[in-house]
Amino acid sequence: MLQTSSLPTTPATLLEITGLTKSFDGVKAVEDVSLQLREGIITTLVGPNGAGKTTLFNLITGHLRPSSGEIRWQGTSIVGCAPWKIARLGVARTFQDLRLFSHMTVFENVLTAMEKSAWFWQSERATGAQRRERARQILDATGLLHKADVRANDLAYAERKFLSLARIMATDARMWLLDEPASGLDPRSYELFVALLRSEVRRGITICIIEHNLEIVVSISDRISFLDQGRLLADGEPEEILSNPHLSSIYFGERNS
Amino acid sequence: MLAYVANLATLICINAILAVTLNFIMGYAGIFSLAHAVFFGVGAYVAALMALQWTDSLLLQLAFAMTVSGLLSAALALPALRVRGDYFVAASLGFQVLAVTVFSEWKSVTGGIGGLVGIPPATIAGHAFVNPMEFLGLAAVALALVVLLTRTLVRSSFGRSLKAIRDSESAALAFGKNVALIKTLSVFYSSAMCATAGVLYADYLSFINVESFTIDASTLFMAMVIVGGIGTVWGPLVGAVLLTLLPAVLTYLPFLPQTEIGSVQQMVYGLAMVLLMIFKPDGLMGIKQGEA
Numbered sequence: 301m302l303q304t305s306s307l308p309t310t311p312a313t314l315l316e317i318t319g320l321t322k323s324f325d326g327v328k329a330v331e332d333v334s335l336q337l338r339e340g341i342i343t344t345l346v347g348p349n350g351a352g353k354t355t356l357f358n359l360i361t362g363h364l365r366p367s368s369g370e371i372r373w374q375g376t377s378i379v380g381c382a383p384w385k386i387a388r389l390g391v392a393r394t395f396q397d398l399r400l401f402s403h404m405t406v407f408e409n410v411l412t413a414m415e416k417s418a419w420f421w422q423s424e425r426a427t428g429a430q431r432r433e434r435a436r437q438i439l440d441a442t443g444l445l446h447k448a449d450v451r452a453n454d455l456a457y458a459e460r461k462f463l464s465l466a467r468i469m470a471t472d473a474r475m476w477l478l479d480e481p482a483s484g485l486d487p488r489s490y491e492l493f494v495a496l497l498r499s500e501v502r503r504g505i506t507i508c509i510i511e512h513n514l515e516i517v518v519s520i521s522d523r524i525s526f527l528d529q530g531r532l533l534a535d536g537e538p539e540e541i542l543s544n545p546h547l548s549s550i551y552f553g554e555r556n557s
Numbered sequence: 558m559l560a561y562v563a564n565l566a567t568l569i570c571i572n573a574i575l576a577v578t579l580n581f582i583m584g585y586a587g588i589f590s591l592a593h594a595v596f597f598g599v600g601a602y603v604a605a606l607m608a609l610q611w612t613d614s615l616l617l618q619l620a621f622a623m624t625v626s627g628l629l630s631a632a633l634a635l636p637a638l639r640v641r642g643d644y645f646v647a648a649s650l651g652f653q654v655l656a657v658t659v660f661s662e663w664k665s666v667t668g669g670i671g672g673l674v675g676i677p678p679a680t681i682a683g684h685a686f687v688n689p690m691e692f693l694g695l696a697a698v699a700l701a702l703v704v705l706l707t708r709t710l711v712r713s714s715f716g717r718s719l720k721a722i723r724d725s726e727s728a729a730l731a732f733g734k735n736v737a738l739i740k741t742l743s744v745f746y747s748s749a750m751c752a753t754a755g756v757l758y759a760d761y762l763s764f765i766n767v768e769s770f771t772i773d774a775s776t777l778f779m780a781m782v783i784v785g786g787i788g789t790v791w792g793p794l795v796g797a798v799l800l801t802l803l804p805a806v807l808t809y810l811p812f813l814p815q816t817e818i819g820s821v822q823q824m825v826y827g828l829a830m831v832l833l834m835i836f837k838p839d840g841l842m843g844i845k846q847g848e849a
Contacts, residue, residue, distance in 0.1 A: 361731060387733035399728035401721045403788075412717040413732045471732065 311338040314475055314506050315360065315391070320369030322352075322359055329355040331530040333369070337475065341522035342497065342507045346541075348551060351527040353510045354396060357477045361393050362386045388416060392473030394464045396480050396510075400452040406463055407448040410435040413470040435470060442466040443492065458489045465496065476500075478509040482516050494520055518542065526551075563689045567761060569801045570696035574703050574754040576781040576793035578747045581707050583779070584788030585716060586743045587723030592633065592649035593778045595656040596748040598770030599626045600755020605673040605765055606666065615679035615686070615695075615760065622756045623749040630748030634741045653772050660767040672766025679760035686760070696757050703750055708790055710746070719743055780826065784833060786840025795842055800826075 315337040322330040330352040337343055345353045358364040360371060362383035371379050378386050401409050414431050426434070439445040442462040447455060452463060461481060468476050482493050497520060501507060511517050517524065517538070524541040526534040528550050534541055541547060575597055582588040603622040612618070637648035660667050667673065678685045686692045710716055718739050721729040730736055759765050777800060785796025803825065807818050837843065 363727060363730070382735075383727075383730035384733050384735050387731055393731050395728065395731075399725040401724040401728065403724050404717070404720050408717055408720070412714070412721045415714040415717065416733050467732070 311340050313337065314339045314374060316370075316372045316375075317356075317360070318370040318372075320356070320359060320371065321367045322355055322364060323367050328530050330359065330366075333527070333530070333532045335525055335532060335535060337506060337508050338523070339474075339506050340501065340504060342501055342509060342520050343523045343525060344517050344521040344538075345508065345510045345525050345527060346512070346517055346551065347527035347533075350529070352530040353527055354479055355530075356527070357393060357479055357508075357510070360386075360477060361391060387471075387473070390472070390474040391477065392468045392471040392475070393477040394468055394479055394481055398460055398464045400460060400463055400467070402453040403451060405449050405451055406439065406444055406455070406466075407435060409452055409463055410438055410466050410470045413467040416472075438466050438469045441496065442469070458485055461485060462489070462493075465493070469496075469500070474504070475506045475508070478507060480510050480512065482511060482513065490516070514542075560689055563693050565801065565805060567689070567693045567696045569798055570693070570700045571754045571758050571761070572778070572781065572801050573700050573794050573797035574757075575751055575778045576785065576797040577700075577703055577707055578750040578754070579778050580782045580785075580787060580789075580793040581711070581750075582743055582747045583782055584792075585711055585719045585723060586740055588638075588740060588744060589646045589779075590649040590744070590747075591646060591772065591775045591779070592653040592656070593747075593751060594770045594772070594774035595653055596626045596630060596751040597755045597758070597774065597778075598656065598660055598765075598767070599629055600752030601759040601765045601770070602660070602667055602673070602755075603752070604679075604756035605676045605759040608676045608679065608760065609673065613677050613680045613685070615681050615756070618679065618756050618760070619753055622752040626752035626755070627745045627749035630744050631741060634744040638737055638740045638744070650772075653775055657767060657771055660770060668766070670767060672764060672768075673759075674764045676759055676763040676765070678763070679756075692761055696761070699753055699757060703753065704790075704794070707750070711790075715739070715742075780830065783840060784829070786842035789840065789842045792840050792842035796840070799841075 313336040317333060317335045317337075320330055320333045320335075321328060333352075333356065335356075345356065347353055355364065359366050360378075362378070362381050362385070366379060369379075370377060373386070373389055373391065378389065378391075381389075401412065404412070411431065414435060436445060436448070439448055442465055444459060444462055444466060447459060452460065455463060461484070465478075465481060468478070482490055485493060494516070497507060497509075509520070511520075521538045523536065524534075524538050525532060526541055526547050533550070534544065534547060575593060579590065579593045582590060600622040603625050604618040607618050607621060633648065633652050634645075637645050661670050663669075678687050680686070686695055711719075718729065718734050721732070721734060722736050722739060726736055758769070781796035781800050782793050783796070784799060785794065786792025804818070804822050807813060807822055807825070808815070813821055833840070
């Protein structure tokens with residue numbers, strides 16, 4: 301069931317979620333969510349804490365198994381697939397708590413993310429030298445080249461955030477799921493971060509991002525999906541969502557309480 | 558005196574192989590095994606049985622011992638590694654206890670408590686390693702090969718995958734690493750390599766019994782890795798040297814009554830471990846920045 305429509309206004313759906321529900325001991329963290337992630341754009345997931353955003357990511361990447369519902373990657377169901385298989389299909393992610401390979405160097409972090417196969421040889425044609433060169437380019441683009449030999453553990457906060465991004469850049473995934481990648485960044489880092497995301501999207505990467513900072517949401521989103529208490533309340537163009545008084549009362553109401 | 562030193566050096570080489578192979582899974586894959594002595598024992602029994610009943614060819618003994626030990630480890634690793642990492646310690650402990658029972662009760666194969674005696678010296682291309690100095694050379698070469706191979710593996714993409722899994726299993730999965738398979742293979746490699754130490758041990762002593770392959774031995778190997786520095790190249794070697802020499806040094810202390818040496822040794826081990834964990838938790842060769 302591959303989508304062939306190529307209307308310029310509506311990009312093809314890369315990932316399609318239908319009626320997705322996940323309950324933990326009867327509590328529904330995600331309830332009947334249907335969502336399409338379209339190719340080549342940035343979709344932002346917003347919503348108060350506990351809305352089920354990260355759970356949704358975990359369901360997509362196979363780190364959690366849905367209670368019911370369907371997830372299709374380019375038309376093929378990926379429900380029940382092992383996380384490493386889904387990753388190899390082209391879905392990469394970052395974690396809110398980063399989960400860097402903390403005892404490895406910055407360079408090794410990027411290199412191992414690039415090495416799809418665990419063996420001594422790699423299936424793709426690139427040689428070891430080419431992979432190392434590519435890793436250096438990525439570190440250069442993320443401003444980490446001078447820290448290449450530093451252990452991930454010994455990086456400053458913003459640098460860790462960029463390493464998390466560098467690691468995902470090293471994969472050849474077509475879709476990135478970014479879990480609050482910009483939280484806590486200073487304005488200068490944040491500008492570099494947004495510029496990086498934009499250039500990756502131009503390169504053809506599809507991004508779904510969880511973000512709390514409305515300023516960032518406004519500046520990067522092509523589409524916004526609003527979740528609350530596990531349910532998808534709205535899904536549409538940024539102006540449409542952000543101007544909806546009902547949604548902002550939920551969003552800010554929760555934050556102020 | 559020379560023979561005495563050569564004997565100690567040979568035992569150090571054998572222990573170092575055990576420590577290096579255990580460090581491979583403990584230090585790089587984050588898998589803590591209390592069953593390392595089982596695979597040491599399997600290697601030794603396979604070599605001894607082959608030598609007694611079939612062939613004294615060292616290379617054949619190595620090939621068989623490594624295969625049997627590796628396959629047996631997969632039988633442990635496949636189910637045990639599917640659950641979360643911490644359970645492997647418990648599973649390996651159970652495996653160790655089970656193996657000791659088999660070693661001491663399966664009399665027709667292992668000789669029971671009495672073990673296997675009169676194991677003929679091993680040969681390579683018809684040359685028998687009878688001279689202790691020659692055997693020391695053999696053990697040293699084996700150790701060098703194991704260290705070299707392990708080091709190459711750690712620095713390859715396989716090694717990076719292992720370290721990634723150690724640092725964050727969920728992130729490794731998210732980057733396409735087949736965690737269960739990689740862990741199983743690392744245990745397979747570690748156990749197969751560990752069996753080479755068993756082969757050397759059986760051929761060297763020409764006598765083996767279950768006492769060398771108990772939980773005490775497994776803990777000793779683990780202590781070597783931790784004392785020397787887990788996850789470092791030189792740590793397990795240093796740990797093996799120190800903990801092999803310790804009992805020998807204690808026998809030279811004139812004020813210790815010979816009968817008490819055993820318990821003094823345990824106290825020294827315990828004290829050393831406690832002090833080390835307080836003052837140098839990364840091991841003697843451990844550096845804050847981490848090796849690798």
